[in-house]
Amino acid sequence: MNDTSHKSKFVFTGCVGAGKTTAIKAISEVDPISTEAKPTEQSVVKRKSSTTVAMDYGELTLEDGEKLFLYGTPGQRRFDFMCHILTQGALGLIILIDNSHENPMEELDYFLNLNAAFLQKSAAVIGITHYDLTTQPTIDDYYQALEERGDPWPVIHIDAREKNDVIVLLNTLLATLEYA
Amino acid sequence: MGKSLSIGLHLVGFSQTSKKKFASILSIAENHLDYSWKLVDRNDADFFLFEDVLQFEKESNLKSSRCIFYTNEKTNSQGHEIIVDRAKTPSLMSVIKLFNQLSEEYGQDLSKAAPNQQPVKTEIIEAATNKVEAISSVSIKQESHFFDVNSGILKYIRQKAKTGLVISLKNKTDITPLYVDLSDKKFYYRGKLEELQPLFLSENNILYKKIIVSELQDTSTKLKLVPQPINNLIWYAAIAGSQGKVIKGFNIDEIVQLKRWPDLNLPGCRRLIKLAAFMHGNAADLTTVHQKTGIPLDEIINFFNACYITGLIKKMPATDFHEKNLDKEKLDLVAKIGKRLKQFH
Numbered sequence: 001m002n003d004t005s006h007k008s009k010f011v012f013t014g015c016v017g018a019g020k021t022t023a024i025k026a027i028s029e030v031d032p033i034s035t036e037a038k039p040t041e042q043s044v045v046k047r048k049s050s051t052t053v054a055m056d057y058g059e060l061t062l063e064d065g066e067k068l069f070l071y072g073t074p075g076q077r078r079f080d081f082m083c084h085i086l087t088q089g090a091l092g093l094i095i096l097i098d099n100s101h102e103n104p105m106e107e108l109d110y111f112l113n114l115n116a117a118f119l120q121k122s123a124a125v126i127g128i129t130h131y132d133l134t135t136q137p138t139i140d141d142y143y144q145a146l147e148e149r150g151d152p153w154p155v156i157h158i159d160a161r162e163k164n165d166v167i168v169l170l171n172t173l174l175a176t177l178e179y180a
Numbered sequence: 181m182g183k184s185l186s187i188g189l190h191l192v193g194f195s196q197t198s199k200k201k202f203a204s205i206l207s208i209a210e211n212h213l214d215y216s217w218k219l220v221d222r223n224d225a226d227f228f229l230f231e232d233v234l235q236f237e238k239e240s241n242l243k244s245s246r247c248i249f250y251t252n253e254k255t256n257s258q259g260h261e262i263i264v265d266r267a268k269t270p271s272l273m274s275v276i277k278l279f280n281q282l283s284e285e286y287g288q289d290l291s292k293a294a295p296n297q298q299p300v301k302t303e304i305i306e307a308a309t310n311k312v313e314a315i316s317s318v319s320i321k322q323e324s325h326f327f328d329v330n331s332g333i334l335k336y337i338r339q340k341a342k343t344g345l346v347i348s349l350k351n352k353t354d355i356t357p358l359y360v361d362l363s364d365k366k367f368y369y370r371g372k373l374e375e376l377q378p379l380f381l382s383e384n385n386i387l388y389k390k391i392i393v394s395e396l397q398d399t400s401t402k403l404k405l406v407p408q409p410i411n412n413l414i415w416y417a418a419i420a421g422s423q424g425k426v427i428k429g430f431n432i433d434e435i436v437q438l439k440r441w442p443d444l445n446l447p448g449c450r451r452l453i454k455l456a457a458f459m460h461g462n463a464a465d466l467t468t469v470h471q472k473t474g475i476p477l478d479e480i481i482n483f484f485n486a487c488y489i490t491g492l493i494k495k496m497p498a499t500d501f502h503e504k505n506l507d508k509e510k511l512d513l514v515a516k517i518g519k520r521l522k523q524f525h
Contacts, residue, residue, distance in 0.1 A: 008513060027524070062516040091513065138409070139443050147440065152460065154441040167521050168450055174514050174521075175454045177506065179473075180461030 009069040014096035015107040016075030019160025028058025093124040100130040125173040131157035186216040190225035193235035215283040326428035344396035368405035380421035418486035424478025437463040463496035
């Protein structure tokens with residue numbers, strides 16, 4: 001697991017509390033390994049009692065025994081460097097945004113900018129979580145923002161606890177890789 | 181005139197969802213059927229409808245002449261088939277046409293079995309024939325080769341007005357009314373959008389009642405209904421009501437592309453993710469989309485109509501295929517991951 005350069009990997013990224021750890025747990029065959037600690041950043045302390053500090057790890061077995069690795073980046077800003085390490089050689093990126101966050105649009109901007117170099121060569125799908133708590137901004141608002149940025153990524157609201165929703169996210173990413 | 185003969189139909193191998201869908205379509209088709217078709221237990225059945233042809237292969241004692249099958253492609257087979265889309269929703273016209281054909285044949289079988297009844301059967305068949313002709317002429321008038329967005333429920337919910345509408349189906353109390361606020365471009369409905377499918381298939385059975393906006397808002401508050409964007413309703417009305425017919429005024433040879441992804445949470449969208457991805461990344465006419473993706477053309481047309489009517493389509497001057505830089509190894513990997521994800525279902 002120390003070698004994170006697997007080609008068969010998806011990376012989940014996004015703001016704290018968006019559901020990265022939860023989403024990986026929802027579909028991983030094995031109990032995901034999470035590295036957690038009490039948060040130190042004030043913005044995070046308000047939101048969660050513990051948060052990922054290095055990465056989350058889960059896996060799925062493909063035919064012939066090949067593994068698909070699922071990595072989750074930490075949400076705290078000081079661990080942003082982990083994003084660059086984890087996305088090296090990744091097949092695609094899943095950006096999760098908590099719609100109940102104070103500034104979800106800014107978070108979207110942030111993570112798209114952070115991963116801009118990776119997204120020049122690969123693809124992303126954007127999952128909006130906690131849409132049941134608030135539908136503002138709307139999916140249309142996210143598409144509007146992406147259009148202004150010139151980004152073509154699909155947006156879908158999901159419940160990160162629901163396996164079927166996470167599967168739809170991954171299928172959308174696969175379709176984007178294959179066709180779009 | 182009441183229908184004097186009732187035909188029993190047993191559904192074989194149907195899930196609860198599929199049963200409900202079929203029952204909805206049958207209830208709408210009722211007014212256009214010569215005989216009354218009822219869903220019955222196996223022992224009372226005259227005909228058997230199979231969702232999956234593999235189920236038929238397990239039934240050695242059933243005559244194929246009494247068996248009907250779901251199919252998602254029009255074939256020239258002599259078997260009895262009902263056309264369905266990928267969500268296994270049967271085509272209303274396909275049901276009406278087949279059931280009336282079978283009713284006529286079944287009526288003839290009855291006359292062979294019980295010759296004494298012949299005079300009555302003749303009367304019924306003549307009446308039925310007249311009715312078939314009457315329906316045919318109405319059908320020719322009503323059944324266009326195109327999907328007309330300026331008729332039916334779409335005409336009402338797309339209008340610009342400062343009023344509200346309460347929309348319901350005649351004689352169907354099990355479907356709760358739909359409330360539409362035309363001024364605020366929102367709609368309110370208690371259940372899932374898919375439950376409204378009968379509204380989009382049955383032009384003649386819909387009741388529209390105008391309501392002032394404040395009264396609509398009071399009602400929605402009292403019933404604890406959450407407002408949703410009217411575009412979601414328009415989307416679903418188009419995808420459910422198109423029945424494989426291209427939108428009126430649109431030339432199927434035109435080259436089109438999606439301006440942006442549709443809301444993938446809308447009914448019918450999740451199973452068409454690949455189609456959305458292809459049409460977002462490539463400019464092509466709909467027939468070429470069908471050839472490149474393998475998705476049935478009528479499903480592409482339904483999806484296209486829904487995107488077109490909600491402003492997601494742009495017309496393009498030329499075909500443009502976006503060649504992805506995925507090497508064979510990555511394409512194989514993508515395929516393997518797709519297969520693995522299917523195993524979750």
